[in-house]
Amino acid sequence: MSTPVLHTRLPAVGTTVFSLMSALASEHGAVNLGQGFPDFACEPALLDHVDAAMRAGHNQYPMMTGVPALRGAIAAKIEAHYGARYDAASEITVTAGATEALTTAILCCVHPGDEVIVIEPAYDSYAPAIALAGGVPVPLAMQLGEQGYSVPWDRLAAAVTPRTRLIVINTPHNPTGSVLRAPDMRALADIVRGSDILILSDEVYEHMVYDGARHESVCRYPELAERSFVVSSFGKTYHVTGWKIGYVAAPAGLMAEFRKVHQYNVFSVNTPMQHGLASYMADPAPYLELPAFYQRKRDLFRDGLKGSRFTMLPADGTYFQCARYEAISALPESEFAQWLTREIKVAAIPVSAFYSQARESGIVRFCFAKKDETLRLALDRLSSL
Numbered sequence: 001m002s003t004p005v006l007h008t009r010l011p012a013v014g015t016t017v018f019s020l021m022s023a024l025a026s027e028h029g030a031v032n033l034g035q036g037f038p039d040f041a042c043e044p045a046l047l048d049h050v051d052a053a054m055r056a057g058h059n060q061y062p063m064m065t066g067v068p069a070l071r072g073a074i075a076a077k078i079e080a081h082y083g084a085r086y087d088a089a090s091e092i093t094v095t096a097g098a099t100e101a102l103t104t105a106i107l108c109c110v111h112p113g114d115e116v117i118v119i120e121p122a123y124d125s126y127a128p129a130i131a132l133a134g135g136v137p138v139p140l141a142m143q144l145g146e147q148g149y150s151v152p153w154d155r156l157a158a159a160v161t162p163r164t165r166l167i168v169i170n171t172p173h174n175p176t177g178s179v180l181r182a183p184d185m186r187a188l189a190d191i192v193r194g195s196d197i198l199i200l201s202d203e204v205y206e207h208m209v210y211d212g213a214r215h216e217s218v219c220r221y222p223e224l225a226e227r228s229f230v231v232s233s234f235g236k237t238y239h240v241t242g243w244k245i246g247y248v249a250a251p252a253g254l255m256a257e258f259r260k261v262h263q264y265n266v267f268s269v270n271t272p273m274q275h276g277l278a279s280y281m282a283d284p285a286p287y288l289e290l291p292a293f294y295q296r297k298r299d300l301f302r303d304g305l306k307g308s309r310f311t312m313l314p315a316d317g318t319y320f321q322c323a324r325y326e327a328i329s330a331l332p333e334s335e336f337a338q339w340l341t342r343e344i345k346v347a348a349i350p351v352s353a354f355y356s357q358a359r360e361s362g363i364v365r366f367c368f369a370k371k372d373e374t375l376r377l378a379l380d381r382l383s384s385l
């Protein structure tokens, strides 16, 4: 017997740190503030809408591009929030989570040898998708100063070459909790103006921006929107990460290419959930209330750590709080996160896991999308440090 040899197409990919830390957390009975998902239920009304859609018989293949009512609701929402008009028929596609949207956008425009600028620390799905497309990820490290993490636009401009095809941005940003502001968007526009560079904008935390600030979607900037794929996720917005439904908005020319890949990858996405989401979205209250809902949890968590030796970084968006632990331990991030899980019984994620090259900043990421009682239990344990 000879087993065929399969040469991996993704040599750099192993088990994710999220799976490892979640396993360690359950092994040691730790409060899991590692992986980013809510431990509370979604609104029952959302379940009722999906249930009604199933019982109304919406259980067969929907249109490849998404249920028209949902695409219409998404276009209306984008216009109401960001003042940008997308044609629901040709410029919006419903996807199997934001992850599929990101991978499909990369596969549809990156050719072998094309360079893709990825701002690090970065969400872990970008680099493997670029590798599958035969592209070359060009990592660009955020700078870390008194005000927290920010994008060094001059260095990003210097990283652009004639082979640059795509720039991936993510705001609000996972894992750092930083958000891009209007001057950032203008700096980005200056860099891409007059080029063929496209932008992939991961905005899954669009409704989690705090302290009264507004979300700077690329949709707000026509100059950027005309060259952008804008990605969002219902999982993040409606506390249903397991549903894996998201969407992408892009100008018709880009969307036509996106749909060629989407059509032969997933073809179409869960029908009853699309109908349920479409009718649930008629009420904007759930996402309008989201900033206040999560800002309170952020403050509960930050205030609870004030007496500890952790130093809190700014958390302007997302449901993540990054903290420096240099006053507590000299361990590398990964070892510190494991020690914290085993000994203090609170799991966190090392920020080093979001870099393609080894990089130690002495910072771990906590997820505060948890019930208050879960956060209080974690704080009881962490505040001893």
Ligand SMILES: *Cc1c(COP(=O)(O)O)cnc(C)c1O
Residues within 6 Å of the ligand: 036, 096, 097, 098, 099, 100, 123, 170, 174, 202, 204, 232, 233, 234, 235, 236, 241, 244, 245, 246
């Ligand atoms: C959660 C997350 C995604 C993936 O969203 P899904 O809808 O679950 O696929 C993409 N990007 C970032 C930054 C995320 O945190």
